Amino acid sequence: MGVKTRTPLIAGNWKMNLDHLQAVAFVQKLHWTLKDAKHEDGSVEVAVFPPFTDIRSVQTLIDADKIPFALGAQDLSAHDSGAYTGEVSGAFLAKLDAKYVIIGHSERREYHSESDEVVAAKTKAALKHGLSPVICVGETAEDLEKFGASAVPVGQLEVALQGLPKDADIVVAYEPVWAIGSGQAATPQQAQDVCATLRTVVAKVLGDDAAARTRILYGGSVKAANIASFMREPDVDGALVGGASLVVDEFAAIIRFEKHVGV
Numbered sequence: 001m002g003v004k005t006r007t008p009l010i011a012g013n014w015k016m017n018l019d020h021l022q023a024v025a026f027v028q029k030l031h032w033t034l035k036d037a038k039h040e041d042g043s044v045e046v047a048v049f050p051p052f053t054d055i056r057s058v059q060t061l062i063d064a065d066k067i068p069f070a071l072g073a074q075d076l077s078a079h080d081s082g083a084y085t086g087e088v089s090g091a092f093l094a095k096l097d098a099k100y101v102i103i104g105h106s107e108r109r110e111y112h113s114e115s116d117e118v119v120a121a122k123t124k125a126a127l128k129h130g131l132s133p134v135i136c137v138g139e140t141a142e143d144l145e146k147f148g149a150s151a152v153p154v155g156q157l158e159v160a161l162q163g164l165p166k167d168a169d170i171v172v173a174y175e176p177v178w179a180i181g182s183g184q185a186a187t188p189q190q191a192q193d194v195c196a197t198l199r200t201v202v203a204k205v206l207g208d209d210a211a212a213r214t215r216i217l218y219g220g221s222v223k224a225a226n227i228a229s230f231m232r233e234p235d236v237d238g239a240l241v242g243g244a245s246l247v248v249d250e251f252a253a254i255i256r257f258e259k260h261v262g263v
């Protein structure tokens with residue numbers, strides 16, 4: 001396997017944590033921590049995914065202080081505008097300079113009954129508004145026992161990618177549901193196996209160029225102590241981090257994974 005050419009992406013999914021004041025303080029501290037460590041050279045892309053109510057404040061801070069973090073949302077509406085109470089349009093997120101939007105996180109699939117078809121519609125909505133969808137796929141413990149690790153994520157990704165243009169700017173996140181918030185991460189080999197299989201799905205649906213370009217992240221109990229072992233794998237291009245993205249020093253250490261890779 002050759003040297004990875006894709007820019008690693010370390011993404012913090014804050015879920016329903018940190019209000020807008022806490023978010024601003026957090027982003028400032030993270031920025032200072034990385035700056036002190038001289039780790040804002042662009043070798044790793046950093047993205048934060050705050051709750052909707054924080055996005056404007058974080059955008060203003062990032063903009064004013066020229067902080068090199070990308071901004072993302074945790075969800076969006078499949079619709080552009082209209083009578084959809086409580087929903088947020090991709091157009092509004094794009095206006096706030098959001099670059100990414102998480103789609104089909106397992107918590108939305110489970111608690112909001114989001115089907116593969118809804119995920120596909122939201123993926124199209126994101127691209128329509130110039131946002132890069134971070135398409136989440138992953139199997140439950142039960143799926144793992146019944147079908148093995150790859151079958152469910154492959155099926156989910158195939159539906160999400162259907163009908164997308166070959167040059168679609170997407171990110172895929174493999175998040176085994178049993179590893180999320182459990183403290184029990186997948187092994188690097190398990191993550192590599194599924195990420196490599198997902199890359200073949202991208203190749204089959206969108207072509208080889210898209211497969212070579214698309215970043216595939218691992219998510220599920222990622223922390224500073226295990227990030228390097230995932231990043232060593234050829235098909236793991238970054239991480240979607242939950243709990244550990246809420247602790248400045250821990251998240252900064254994850255972003256600085258190269259320090260532990262020892263290449």
Ligand SMILES: O=C(CO)COP(=O)(O)O
Pocket residue numbers: 013105175179180181182183219220221222240241242243244
């Ligand atoms: O769901 C996740 C990120 O989207 C992973 O969460 P944890 O890192 O807390 O396991």
